[in-house]
Amino acid sequence: MADVAERAGVSAITVSRALHHPDRVSERTRAAIDAAIAELGYVPNLLAGGLASTNTRIVSMIVPYVTHGVFADAIQGASDAFDDTGFSVLLGNSGGSPQREETIVRNLLGHRPAGVLVQGANHTEATRRILQNAAVPVVEMGTLPARPIDMAVGYSNHEAARTMTRFLALRGRRRIAFVSVPPAENDRANERLRGFKLALEEMDLAFFPELVFHTRYGIPEGREALAYLLDRPEPPDAVFCASDLWAYGMVSECARRGIKVPDDIAITGFNDQELASETEPGITTIRVPRYEIGRVGGELIMKRIEGLAADKVVDLGFKLIERGSA
């Protein structure tokens, strides 16, 4: 910056001002500075700027996996929200472990981000404390936490699961299976299970522990889940899948086995990914605002950075998409 200043015949602070508040600098000096910057290929050192101003253009974002379509969409949403603001996303992925999340949060906060976006509300107590003390806007994404760290944007996994389960019950289903990841790992999964159980209770249906199947994400895993469930002494007449991938595997496996969906068995998904409309019949599922969660999360952060008031908890809702598999 000193070089630029010298070449433009001004002091460093004037260069700084030309960069951040072009209107506070005369047109002539600004032109000279711009020319000098271009000639020298000057790239401002954001570390120095951030240090001096205690004020960066970094937003940290922590997700469990980048490869899971739901989170990739959220990252894209946040990234888009920062378009043309000069803000960038500093990414961390926790692999779904609150312990790793804590390590990552600690590390990412070292970069003094202007805000933090974090997936879910399942944090260690230390993570909560650290984030609260960080004195930057924090958005928890994807759920509506009872006790938000700061802000949150998402939808109610509990209500979504409840809605879907009631839908199945109202269609006359009596033995509803539940397929999910191990709930200990994952607060979304927990919420969905709670909503599922509540709906069963409300509809006077029994909960069958032997019809609960935990597995990893994936289409083949859906097939395995179906095989397992059909092997029970009393198989289910419906399956609530907590992800479309499993539902896809099941519907395609049913086609292969000649099992009629939804006549013989109803199958529902979750997330409404691109796949969900590709089976025959299409998968009845819950559409969630994957991209919008990241986008609105980013916007909430930006609002607060600009000193504006921002909502504490934004419920983006969900939608039951009926396609034929239930």
Add this chain to the structure above:
Amino acid sequence: MADVAERAGVSAITVSRALHHPDRVSERTRAAIDAAIAELGYVPNLLAGGLASTNTRIVSMIVPYVTHGVFADAIQGASDAFDDTGFSVLLGNSGGSPQREETIVRNLLGHRPAGVLVQGANHTEATRRILQNAAVPVVEMGTLPARPIDMAVGYSNHEAARTMTRFLALRGRRRIAFVSVPPAENDRANERLRGFKLALEEMDLAFFPELVFHTRYGIPEGREALAYLLDRPEPPDAVFCASDLWAYGMVSECARRGIKVPDDIAITGFNDQELASETEPGITTIRVPRYEIGRVGGELIMKRIEGLAADKVVDLGFKLIERGSA
């Protein structure tokens, strides 16, 4: 850090050493410092550290889209490569535009990353210059550029497309259609088209401009492409899809229309995404090292940061996966 030093009864530099070179500090003072850090909840300011040492633990990564599975895998790979190193990924997404990429590169370099990972080799001249002058390791991912900026990791899109096209020709296909994004946008697409044309020539087959279809990524777009191609006066006997999504749409559309794959028409994909094995018949496609590209890219950066020699260009190869659709 001053507070920590005071509380531990040492100077700031000793705290710094305890953090970065624990073995250069006596066990007692280290314990005292660790205690002080824990009590105070001290989070080191990486901006100050980076400024003082001209040495950050940030690696910038620029991809066209986060939501495209291929790039999401690469991000995950790079992120995993940095596990337990304290390095983080600073993400930029260009939307596929070299012009936007230039803006992003400029911005991300301001954070003085220790390395840069960038998708593809299709950059503006200014981007090339800026990256070369940045004096940090740079890895171009996903292609094997003729004129790499610094390092590269990927596979030959040209050879992959050529291999697949020859495969179709050897199976007796004569009128091979080509479905891709508009090539101007995208160097991978360009490379694939070149490989496709070369193979046609080698196999004494004609290239039919009317059998080239450009569209966006997506399953429905695959269906549209198929409809278009079947509507030609002389329809193709094979379709080379530059992405599995289109191939998926086509194979499922063929099933719907009662067209026999591969007897009536052969269909091939590219990337080997999860979908590719889900159609009936499965999609014959090119498996590319999506995750490994990010992973190895990250490792190359790390090697160079550690002062080790690193390969200039790493060819991770590709593999033709034969599944039945061709």
Add this chain to the structure above:
DNA sequence: CTGAAAGCGCTAACAG
């Protein structure tokens, strides 16, 4: 509209 001085929080280099 422009500048001088001071300092952001840390680490390199040198000393002891």
Add this chain to the structure above:
DNA sequence: CTGTTAGCGCTTTCAG
């Protein structure tokens, strides 16, 4: 093994 000094490149504050 520990400390002192100086300075990284920028912005804040206060002047002019």
